[in-house]
Each structure stands twice: as C-alpha cells, then as structure tokens.
Amino acid sequence: MCARFPISFLRSLIPESQCLTLPIVLVMCLATLFATPYLHAELRVGAARVDVSPDQFPVLINGSMTSHTATEIRTRINARAIVVDDGSERLAIVVVDSCMMPRDLLDEAKQLAATQTGLKPDRILISATHTHTAPSSMGALGTNADPNYVPLLRQRLVEALVAAENQMLPARVGWGTGQAPQFTALRRWVRRPDRIANDPFGNPTVRANMHSASNPDDAIGPTGPEDPELSMIGFETLDGKPIAALANFSMHYFSDRPVSADYFGLFCDGLESHMQPLASDSPNSPVAIMSHGCSGDIWRKDYFRAVPEAEGTIQEFTQGLLGVATKAYDAIEYQADVDIAMRETRLQMRYRTPDAQRLQWAQQVVAEMGESLPKTTPEVYAREQILLDQLQSTEVVVQALRIGDIAIATTPNETYALTGLKLKLHSPLEKTMVIELANGGDGYIPPPEQHFLGGYNTWAARSAGLETTAEPRIVAADLLLLEAVCAKPRRDFEQGLGLAAQSILQLKPFAYWRLHEMSATDAGDASGAGHVAHYEPGVVFFLDGPPNDLNSDDNHESQAFVRADEVNRCAHFAGGRMRAELSELASDFSLVLNYWNGMPAGARPVAGWMFSRDFSSASSDRGIHLGLSGEADQSGRLMLQLGNATPVFGRSSTPRWQWGRVVLVKSGSTVSLYQHDATEPEVSVEFTDAQAAQAGIADCFFGGRSDNRDNWEGKLDEIALFNRPLSVNEVAKLFE
Numbered sequence: 001m002c003a004r005f006p007i008s009f010l011r012s013l014i015p016e017s018q019c020l021t022l023p024i025v026l027v028m029c030l031a032t033l034f035a036t037p038y039l040h041a042e043l044r045v046g047a048a049r050v051d052v053s054p055d056q057f058p059v060l061i062n063g064s065m066t067s068h069t070a071t072e073i074r075t076r077i078n079a080r081a082i083v084v085d086d087g088s089e090r091l092a093i094v095v096v097d098s099c100m101m102p103r104d105l106l107d108e109a110k111q112l113a114a115t116q117t118g119l120k121p122d123r124i125l126i127s128a129t130h131t132h133t134a135p136s137s138m139g140a141l142g143t144n145a146d147p148n149y150v151p152l153l154r155q156r157l158v159e160a161l162v163a164a165e166n167q168m169l170p171a172r173v174g175w176g177t178g179q180a181p182q183f184t185a186l187r188r189w190v191r192r193p194d195r196i197a198n199d200p201f202g203n204p205t206v207r208a209n210m211h212s213a214s215n216p217d218d219a220i221g222p223t224g225p226e227d228p229e230l231s232m233i234g235f236e237t238l239d240g241k242p243i244a245a246l247a248n249f250s251m252h253y254f255s256d257r258p259v260s261a262d263y264f265g266l267f268c269d270g271l272e273s274h275m276q277p278l279a280s281d282s283p284n285s286p287v288a289i290m291s292h293g294c295s296g297d298i299w300r301k302d303y304f305r306a307v308p309e310a311e312g313t314i315q316e317f318t319q320g321l322l323g324v325a326t327k328a329y330d331a332i333e334y335q336a337d338v339d340i341a342m343r344e345t346r347l348q349m350r351y352r353t354p355d356a357q358r359l360q361w362a363q364q365v366v367a368e369m370g371e372s373l374p375k376t377t378p379e380v381y382a383r384e385q386i387l388l389d390q391l392q393s394t395e396v397v398v399q400a401l402r403i404g405d406i407a408i409a410t411t412p413n414e415t416y417a418l419t420g421l422k423l424k425l426h427s428p429l430e431k432t433m434v435i436e437l438a439n440g441g442d443g444y445i446p447p448p449e450q451h452f453l454g455g456y457n458t459w460a461a462r463s464a465g466l467e468t469t470a471e472p473r474i475v476a477a478d479l480l481l482l483e484a485v486c487a488k489p490r491r492d493f494e495q496g497l498g499l500a501a502q503s504i505l506q507l508k509p510f511a512y513w514r515l516h517e518m519s520a521t522d523a524g525d526a527s528g529a530g531h532v533a534h535y536e537p538g539v540v541f542f543l544d545g546p547p548n549d550l551n552s553d554d555n556h557e558s559q560a561f562v563r564a565d566e567v568n569r570c571a572h573f574a575g576g577r578m579r580a581e582l583s584e585l586a587s588d589f590s591l592v593l594n595y596w597n598g599m600p601a602g603a604r605p606v607a608g609w610m611f612s613r614d615f616s617s618a619s620s621d622r623g624i625h626l627g628l629s630g631e632a633d634q635s636g637r638l639m640l641q642l643g644n645a646t647p648v649f650g651r652s653s654t655p656r657w658q659w660g661r662v663v664l665v666k667s668g669s670t671v672s673l674y675q676h677d678a679t680e681p682e683v684s685v686e687f688t689d690a691q692a693a694q695a696g697i698a699d700c701f702f703g704g705r706s707d708n709r710d711n712w713e714g715k716l717d718e719i720a721l722f723n724r725p726l727s728v729n730e731v732a733k734l735f736e
Contacts, residue, residue, distance in 0.1 A: 041086040041339045043404075045235045046167030047244035047287035049080045050160040052096060054135045054259065056148045061258045062099040063132025065380055066142035067373050070133075070258035077134050077261045079157055080268065080289040081164040082235070082244050083119070084340055084403060091123040091342045091401055092161055093246065093408075095289045097261040098128040098153070100441030102138040103397060103412065105150060109157040116158060117165045122344040125399055125410060126157065127438035130292045131265075133258035138441050140463045141384070142374045167284050169237050172336040175406050175431045176232040176328035183321050184251045186222035186417075187299035189213040190453065190540075190574045192603060193713065199459055200381040201358060207574060208453035213303035220598030220713045221572060221657070223450060224297055225542045226250070227417040229424075230324050231433050233406055234332040241282040242275040247325055248433045250293030250417050251300055254314045264290045266318040267325070274326050291435045294411070294420030296444050296457060304657065338404030341485040345477055349442070350393045350467045352460040354385040362386050384461035396466075397439035398474055400481035407432040407486060409478040412440035413466070414457075418447060418542050422475055422518050428488035445470045449520045452537040453574060472519070493518070496563035501526075501718065503733055504592060510585060510723040513578070513702075514561070515716065516569035518542050523571075523578055527720075531582060538576020538711075539703065545570035545717040546594045546659040561718050570594075570717030573608075573703035577711060582721070583698040585613075590722040591664040592734055593702075597628050597656055598714035601635035606710040609639075611664070614706035616699050619644060623697070624671060625705055626664055627712075628654070638662060638673050640683045650675060650682035663734055667725035678732035 053076050058069035077097035084091050092113075110121035135149040189212045191197065197206035213219035227250040235243040247267070254263040261268075271288035279286050300317065354362060365382035374380040399410045407429040411419065413436060420434040444457040444464040451458050451468050458464060479490050495516040497505070504512055511531035513523045518541055523533040545561065545568030562568045571578070591611060599607040607630035614623030621643035629637045629649055638650035652675060654660035662682075663674040669688070672681040702719055704711030726734075 041088065041337060043171050043173060043336060043338055044085045044168040045082065045171035045243050046164045046169065047080070047082045047235070047284070048160055048163035048167055049078050049287050050156050050163060051076055052079045052153055052156040053077050054149050055152065059149055059259065060136040060143055060146040061133060062136035062138065062140060062143050064141070064143065065377060066375055067144065072259070074133070074257050074260040075265050077131070077259060077265065079160040080287055081160040082246060082287070082289070083161065083164040083168060085168060086339045089123070089340050089342070090118050091340060092119050092125065092164065094124070094126040094157060094160055095291045096126065096128055096157070097131050097265055098134045098137055099130055099132055100128045100138050100140070100437050101126070103395065103440035105137060105154060106439055109154050112154070113158045113161040116162050119161060119165070123342050124161065125401065125435070125438055127291055127410070127435050128441065129261070129264040129290065130253055130295070130414070130437055131260065131262035132253045133256050133260040133262055135259065140441070141461060142380045169243065171235050171237060171243055172334035173338060173403055173406065174234045174332035174334035176234060176332040178230045178324040178328040179228050180230045180249065180321060180324040181226070181228035183300060183317065184226050184228055184249070184298055185300065185302040186224060186226055186297060187211055187252070187301065188223045188297040188455065188457065189303065190220040190223055190572070190598070190713070191218055192220060192599070193575055194604070199454060200377045201361070205454035207455070208450070209455035210457070216303065217600050219303070220574065221715065222543065223453065223540050223572065224416055224418045225421060225544065225569070226298060227293060227420050230321070230328060232325065232328050232332070233403065233433065234329060234334065236334055237282065238336060240278070242279050242286040243284065244287045244289065245271060245275065245329055246289045246291060247271065248291045248293045248435060249321070250295045250298050250420060252295045252298055254300065254317055256314055263314055263318045263321070266314065267321060270318060270322045271325055271329065274322070274329065292437055294415040294417050294434055294436050296414035296446070297416045335404060340401070340403050342399065342401035343481045343484050344397060344399045345481060347396050347398060347473060347477060348393060349396050349470055351388045351391055351465045352467060353388050353392060354460070358385055359389055381459060381461060384465070387462060388460060388465050394442065396442050396474070398477045398481065399439060400478060400485050402429070402485040405429055405431060407482055409434050409482055410438035411436045411445070411474055411478070412438060412442045413445040413470070413474070414443060415445055415471070416447060416450070418518065419445070419471055419475060421542065423478055425493045426479055426490045427482050428486040428490055442466060445474065447471050447519060449537065449540055453540070495569060496566050498560050498562045500560040501562070503736070504718070504720045507722065507726070507730055507733070509720040510589070511580065511582065512720045514718060515571040516542065517571070531580060533578045533580035533702070535571070535578050536576040538574050539578065540572045540574065542569045543572050543715055544568070545715070546596070546661070568717065570715050572715045573712040575711050575713070577704035578702040580700045581698050582700055584723070585698065585700070585721065586723045588667050588725050590666070590724065590726040591626070592661070592718070592720040594659060594661050594717045595628070596659050596715035597636065597654065599630055600656060602630065602632035604630045604710065606630050606639065607635065608712035608714065609705040609710055610703065610712050610716065612701040612705040613697055614699065615697060616706055619705070619707045623706060624666065626662070626673070627710070638675060638682055640671060640673055640685055642671065642685055642687055648683055648685055652676065652682065661735070663726065663731050665725050665731065674731050677735050678728045
C-alpha cells in the first residue's frame with residue numbers, strides 16, 4: 001500500500017514567493033510517487049451580496065472612449081462574494097459589477113479585509129463583470145476614476161467578504177457545464193487588404209478591428225475562435241440547500257443605460273430565483289454570481305449571418321442564457337469533504353511606450369487641449385501616450401485555485417477567447433474555469449500574432465498597453481500555478497483523428513499538417529516524418545475547421561477530421577503564408593487541401609492563391625500555383641497556373657465563407673484538380689516538356705504564392721502532401 005502525505009505537507013513545499021518552478025516540480029513528483037494528491041477535508045462555504053451602487057451623483061461612467069456621467073440608477077450594482085474553507089486553508093472569490101478595477105484599489109481592499117476576516121490577502125480573488133455602465137473606479141482612455149465612488153467601493157468590497165465569511169456552513173461542491181454558441185460570437189474581424197484603416201496616430205495599420213464585419217464587404221473573417229462554454233461551480237449545504245453558484249461565460253457586455261449591471265446582474269437575479277425554491281427553510285438566501293470569461297474579442301452578434309436576426313432585448317438575451325444555465329445547474333452532482341488550494345504570483349510587465357516622434361506629437365496635442373478632458377479619439381490616445389511614458393511598467397497579479405477537482409485560473413486583463421481555451425485545454429484538471437479582469441484592470445492582451453494585424457485592441461494605452469509578450473507570459477504563469485495547486489502536470493493538447501484524418505494517414509502522406517496550433521509555433525507534421533512548416537506573420541490560429549458536410553454553412557459542426565466530441569481547428573491566413581522546404585518532395589506529387597475563402601466576389605481578379613510550389617520570391621516557368629478566382633462572373637472557381645502561362649479555371653464554384661476540398665495530382669506533364677469526386681477532374685492541364693520537371697524546387701507555400709502576390713485571405717486546414725501521384729481510387733477515398 002502506497003504511503004500518503006497530507007495535502008498540508010505538499011503545500012508546505014510551496015513558498016509564497018514568485019519562484020514557483022522548483023516547488024511545483026517537487027509537488028508533482030510527490031503527487032505521482034504517493035498516488036493521491038488531495039486529502040479530503042470538511043468543506044465550509046459562505047456567500048453574500050453587498051450593494052455597491054453609488055450614493056453621490058452625477059457619477060463618472062467607465063467603458064467609453066470619452067468621459068460621461070450618469071444621474072440615476074437603472075439597476076442596482078453589487079459585489080457578490082464566496083468564502084470557502086477546508087479547515088486548513090481559506091479563500092475567497094468576489095465578482096463586482098464594474099467595468100474594471102485597478103490593482104492598487106483591490107490590493108488595499110484585500111489588506112483591509114485581512115484585518116477583519118480570517119483571509120490572507122493573497123487568498124482573495126476580486127474580479128469585474130465588465131459592465132460598461134457602472135461607475136468608474138479606474139482611469140482609462142478618456143475617463144478618470146470617480147473620486148467619490150472609489151472609497152465607497154473599497155469599503156463595500158470588505159463588507160462583502162466579512163458578510164460571506166460570517167455565513168459559512170458545512171457544504172458540498174459540484175461542477176456544471178453547458179454550451180451556448182448562439183449567445184456569443186467573434187467581434188474582431190480581419191479587414192480586406194485593400195481596405196486597411198488608419199489608427200489614431202494617422203498610420204494605415206488597422207488590418208483587423210472590432211465590428212469591422214458590420215459591413216460584410218469590408219471583412220474577410222474572424223480573427224480567432226469563440227468559447228461557447230457556460231461553466232458553473234455550485235455550492236450547497238449537506239442537506240441539499242443551495243448556498244451559491246459561480247457561473248462563467250465568455251461574452252462582453254450586452255449594452256444598457258447607466259447605472260446598470262448589464263446582463264450580468266439580470267442573469268444573477270434570474271439564477272437566484274431558480275435556486276430560491278430549493279432553499280426553503282435555509283437560514284441564508286442563495287447567491288448567484290456571473291464572472292467574466294475570456295471575452296476581449298467577443299460580443300453577441302454573429303456577423304456570419306447576411307441578414308442578422310433581430311437583436312432582441314437585454315431581457316431576452318438573459319432569459320435565453322439562463323435556459324442553458326439552469327439546465328447546467330440542475331445537473332450538478334455534488335461531493336463533500338474536498339480540500340482547497342490557492343496560489344498567486346506577481347509579474348513585472350513593461351508598457352509599450354511611445355518613441356520620441358510619437359511622444360512629441362502627443363505632447364503637442366495635449367498642450368492644445370489645455371485643461372479639458374479629451375473629446376476625440378486622437379486626443380484620447382495622445383493623452384495615453386504621455387501617461388504610458390510616465391508609467392513605463394507595471395505589476396500584474398495572476399492566481400490559480402482549486403476546490404476539489406475543480407480549478408480556476410485568472411488573468412488581470414481583457415483576454416481573448418483563444419487564451420481561455422489555451423488554459424482550459426492545458427490545465428491539469430478538465431473542470432477549469434478562467435476568470436478575466438481579476439485582481440486588476442490591465443487592458444487587452446492579444447496573443448502576440450494579433451499585434452501584427454493592429455486594431456483597437458492593440459493601440460497602446462492603459463487599456464491595451466502591455467508588452468506584446470504579455471499574453472504568453474501570463475498563460476505560462478497560470479499553468480505553473482495550476483500545476484502547483486493541482487499537484488499534477490498540465491495536459492497536452494492533441495487533436496483527435498476522425499475518419500477523414502484516418503483516410504489521409506492510411507494513404508501514407510509525405511507530410512500532413514493539421515493546422516490546429518494555438519500560437520505561431522511551427523506547424524506540426526502528423527505523418528510522423530517530421531516535415532514541419534513555418535508560419536509567417538499574418539496568420540491567426542485555432543479557428544473552426546471544415547464541417548462533416550462541405551455544403552453546410554454550420555461553422556460549429558466540424559467532426560469529420562476529429563472525434564465527435566471535438567471541434568476541428570484550423571489557421572486563418574490574413575496575408576501571411578505557411579512555408580515548408582521539402583527537398584525530398586518528388587517531381588510527381590499530390591496535394592490535399594481544405595479551403596475557406598473570405599474575399600467577396602469581385603473584390604479582385606484573384607480571390608487568393610492557396611498553394612504554390614516554386615522558387616522563393618519568384619514566378620518561374622516551372623512553378624505550380626493553385627488559387628481561387630475572384631472575378632464576379634466566375635467567383636469561387638478553382639484556378640491553376642503553370643509557370644507564367646494563362647490560368648485555367650474549374651467549372652463549379654465554392655461560395656464565400658463555405659468550405660471546399662481540392663486534390664491536386666501531378667503525374668508527368670499533367671496536373672489535375674479534383675473538387676467533388678474522382679470521376680472527372682475539375683481541371684486538367686499539360687505542362688510543356690521543359691516545364692514538366694519539378695526537381696530542384698523544394699519550396700512549398702500555403703496561403704500564398706512564392707512571389708507574395710494576391711495571398712490567401714481565409715482559412716486553410718488538413719493539408720497533406722504525397723510523394724507520388726494518387727490514383728483515381730485513392731482520390732475517391734478522400735471524398736468519401
């Protein structure tokens with residue numbers, strides 16, 4: 001029988017400092033060696049709601065480019081707190097109806113709460129819901145913090161923690177989850193290469209931006225994935241009376257008039273009403289909390305719909321989301337006697353400060369403003385440049401906690417949905433929630449590759465000013481903390497093999513790139529041959545891949561290449577390419593490629609080139625180029641160009657924003673394209689004798705041509721190369 005150490009012993013190996021790497025390794029090793037990482041303990045939980053509505057008017061409201069005020073309360077705003085204790089550890093979670101709150105204010109509240117409760121400051125998580133109609137407690141863009149509201153909020157945060165601690169009862173905990181894709185969508189889209197917009201500094205850098213798809217003709221497609229999961233942690237007494245429910249969902253705000261808690265407050269009211277009948281004879285009223293998931297690039301409007309459905313009201317949106325939430329809540333299975341753990345680290349981060357030229361411009365603009373607050377976008381960003389230059393750097397707080405077999409990670413930022421998926425899919429525990437805007441309000445942190453595309457989320461300001469490496473640094477810190485509190489190593493992510501992927505592998509490809517990377521690393525080769533490909537700037541990652549039915553417009557049904565419980569992932573090319581140097585690729589070869597075009601019909605003669613085998617930065621007589629026509633009368637048809645010859649076109653058309661599949665077979669002097677089946681090629685072209693040889697051309701480009709002309713604007717996925725011509729029967733197998 002294996003020896004078992006108490007969890008308190010394992011915790012003692014982890015100091016409270018930032019230097020967690022060695023203790024994490026020790027904890028992981030001990031957990032593996034001694035078989036059980038957690039020691040069961042009696043769980044006690046308390047919850048409370050405290051009103052944090054302003055008591056002085058007018059009050060400054062955060063969440064807009066320029067400053068404005070409110071003179072009335074539309075819905076009350078609250079701080080909702082949960083305190084959890086296992087007998088040896090105590091932690092707290094507070095979610096506040098606020099746009100965002102600064103770290104120094106929250107640090108002060110935590111220190112004050114520690115003097116009035118049994119909580120340590122670094123065992124308290126405080127986050128904002130991100131309602132854009134709450135009083136301003138933090139200066140950002142054109143709005144300052146409201147000097148009368150900040151001290152009131154600080155005190156009420158402490159009151160919420162004290163009240164929750166005073167309500168603690170023996171408890172059980174459980175996990176619930178549901179899918180709500182109809183209530184969340186990507187709001188950040190890639191703009192057409194011929195419609196790049198100017199940033200506030202007068203430079204044409206905006207290749208992607210929020211709501212750029214409000215005119216579909218301007219946009220190519222979304223810049224990342226969404227996260228439709230609504231997750232929930234439920235707490236109840238030992239006799240089944242509800243204590244609290246902590247929900248988490250990735251959707252920005254709905255939009256309401258101030259002062260308002262937005263849909264977050266309405267959701268909590270509705271879930272509490274659902275819980276209340278189960279709490280009869282309970283000494284405490286149940287508390288429902290909606291925390292903000294990773295929503296920096298998320299909103300509620302689905303821009304894929306050519307004719308959007310009626311927007312609906314905030315009440316209708318909330319009721320629909322509650323339908324998903326109540327089903328998840330009712331299905332929770334609870335367990336008692338679980339232990340808890342929590343850790344925190346603080347990272348020093350640099351701001352992206354202005355260079356001398358931009359600073360001089362900013363100083364001139366601000367000088368012309370005088371004592372006035374900024375009234376235009378350039379004035380807002382001019383003031384922000386001066387503030388960033390004064391600040392230079394900051395400190396951000398990252399936390400992870402565990403309650404039984406449930407984990408929570410935090411970011412102090414408006415984090416993209418992709419970042420949340422990275423943490424969930426790599427967390428040691430499958431049941432993982434990610435809460436953003438926690439313990440600070442450090443603005444947007446796009447993944448590094450998103451900075452290349454520019455846009456509002458990347459414009460340097462206190463609301464988006466951290467170094468370009470901030471996102472991977474915070475993800476890395478979170479995963480280390482999760483490993484520490486879970487006493488387990490992180491999980492690896494590997495996309496499963498559906499029937500279509502198995503069919504490709506059975507044909508023994510020379511290289512097979514599945515394009516499910518989460519970041520701008522090399523594209524891995526699933527064939528096992530080690531033929532990695534390299535992404536250039538101008539590619540974004542982990543979007544939904546092709547569905548089972550290529551004629552379907554359902555972007556969420558994509559199990560043909562993966563297991564039934566997965567979403568296939570792909571890369572979105574926005575002017576960048578993927579390049580592979582394949583010196584062993586034979587002159588006669590085959591290519592299988594899935595494509596999704598984002599360019600509207602008639603935007604340019606060539607919608608985009610998907611594949612090019614040619615000498616780098618050249619267009620030789622021996623090159624092979626595969627693309628899609630953009631001409632209005634033949635938009636969406638396959639294009640094949642051999643060397644510098646006139647392109648030839650396929651017969652059938654693949655509509656914009658729908659997936660297509662093409663198989664290219666080169667055999668001798670003949671190149672054939674198959675699009676729907678193997679009975680007859682869409683295109684068949686003969687090389688001249690001088691052109692036919694491909695020997696010596698090692699460079700293969702995907703998402704663009706060798707000469708970088710009319711590169712692909714859309715998604716590619718599941719790309720396979722074969723070192724031989726595929727037979728008709730083999731091609732047919734790929735279309736089964």
